[in-house]
Amino acid sequence: MVQVTSPPDEVVEGARPVTGASPAPAPDAAGLGRARATGFLVPALVLILVFLVVPAAWTIYLGVTNYRLTGLAAAHPEVVGLDNYTQALGDERFRTSLLLTLQFVLGSAVIGQAGLGFAIAFALRDRRGPLRRVVEGFVLLSWILPSSVVAFLWIALLDRDAGTLNALLGIPGTAWLLDHPMLSIIVFNTWRGTAFSMMLYAAALENVPRSHLETARLAGASTWQQLRDVVFPRIRGHVLTNLLLISLWTFNDFAPFLITAGGPEQRSEILPVYVYKVALSGGELGFGAAISFIMLLINLVIALVYLRMLGRRKEPA
């Protein structure tokens, strides 16, 4: 549910192991007591339970039924075991969709957003003043505008006959969204989400002592060598946290639906769009839930891999 827009910076802390005792050593200063404390917790926990935990658990149940939106199976869904899963894994359309999603995450999140975000942050690292504000302003604007608006902005930009891009390049008639749908949504999502990485790396680069970069440069180290030997070792934690969050967000991003709706011929049908089409347009709720559950598992695997890498960093330190 958490959208690409303005994620909380503190979420990033979530990747860190427990911070230990809070700076408030006196427990229960307000005389809250366990019972009242529980009372304070209940409203939030109920909402989280009903609208976050239950749907997650329900996915598992629905995934093993033949539940449909309409028809016979809507009234009396039957448990069909792992049929949905075997059907999904054997389905060409699902496998293609999974592959497209991986391309989408790799291309637009890991390479696009993280790479570009870092490059911008690095290029602006010791700049102050109008140039920095203007560049950051535009990058941030693309991040905060509502997704259905930016989707149309991109449709207009890439329009075959009158799009601004074709007019600029002098190649009217190039149908970007039809000929290169994946490339289009990858570039779109890079444009859309780079701001988060840029800001995170800008903060991270402030932890790199300027004197170290200066000495490295005077010793004749190239930019790449400076990055490899001075910068990256210091911001490794930031890089991993950044990659974790943007991979998850991109993996679950529904915005490409607004631009290509998965088409043409399912050539840009990433998993969120696939689930939507199968389950809610097509009415196969059970099958859709099985795909959803596979998506949840992949999310979990992504999270665990990154958290593990993050944990490993702690040990030698």
Added chain:
Amino acid sequence: MTTDTAPVPTTEPTRPTVAVRHLLAQIGRYTFLCAILGFFALPLLWLATAPFDDTPTVTASLPRFTLDNFRALLDNPYALSSLLNSVYLAAGTAALVVTFAALAAYALSRVRVPGRDALLYGLLLLSSIVTGTATMVPLFELAFRLNLIDSRLGVILILSGGLLPAAIFILKDFMDSTPTSYEESARVFGASPLQIMRHIVVPLVRPGLATVGVWAVANVWGNFLVPFLLLRGPDKAPAAVIMYTLYTEGGQADLRLLSTFSLLYSLPVALMFVFVSSRYGFRFHGGIKR
């Protein structure tokens, strides 16, 4: 970590080569920044020009200035009401999230609930893995069973459930860093916990509450999927959904309406962003992740 880890590429770099390289690096950097500026500004051009152009096309071009296009907003039965719907959804969700998260964060900050940290991190991880897209089928099902299809309350509740874990997390940080001595003295004078909460804690953590509120509003304002799934008629649909229907339904899109509506719909978040960034500074501070 110092220079000895950076192997010197050639033999001895002389001063001129360092200077030349520095110059080249500067040129490269500015070229790069200009390209970035172009890349990020290009799609936005249309939003700046088309609403004021008397014959808007999909191409961004210098407008022949007019404000007539805004009349198209009044002619469309759903344009303005959808913005009101968005306000309703955003305000409702933000109020719910801020209130519930503040209560929960306060309790978690002041009382040692067993398994507190595990609970908090577990929920945070869950909320980032369980997203609207991965659970759209059960969410739809759930809304159906609870009679929340085509109900704005349903949208508010579902969005709140997704935003709450991160909100609690943010607010607990704020609560942890406020001194407890005021609360102790208030308690000595016989204030009840809810009174303490309202008159002492809330004023102290107001920046935190504002952060969470703004963050929730921004999230809901742009959210397309949940209202798209749950709300049936255009009379309840928020701007995100109406915007989408404007360019997908009914043949030739009315570009006057589309451009002015886009601008009007984008303006509140853009203004909110400008306000927040000028007041609090919109950037991550060094403490994100050390």
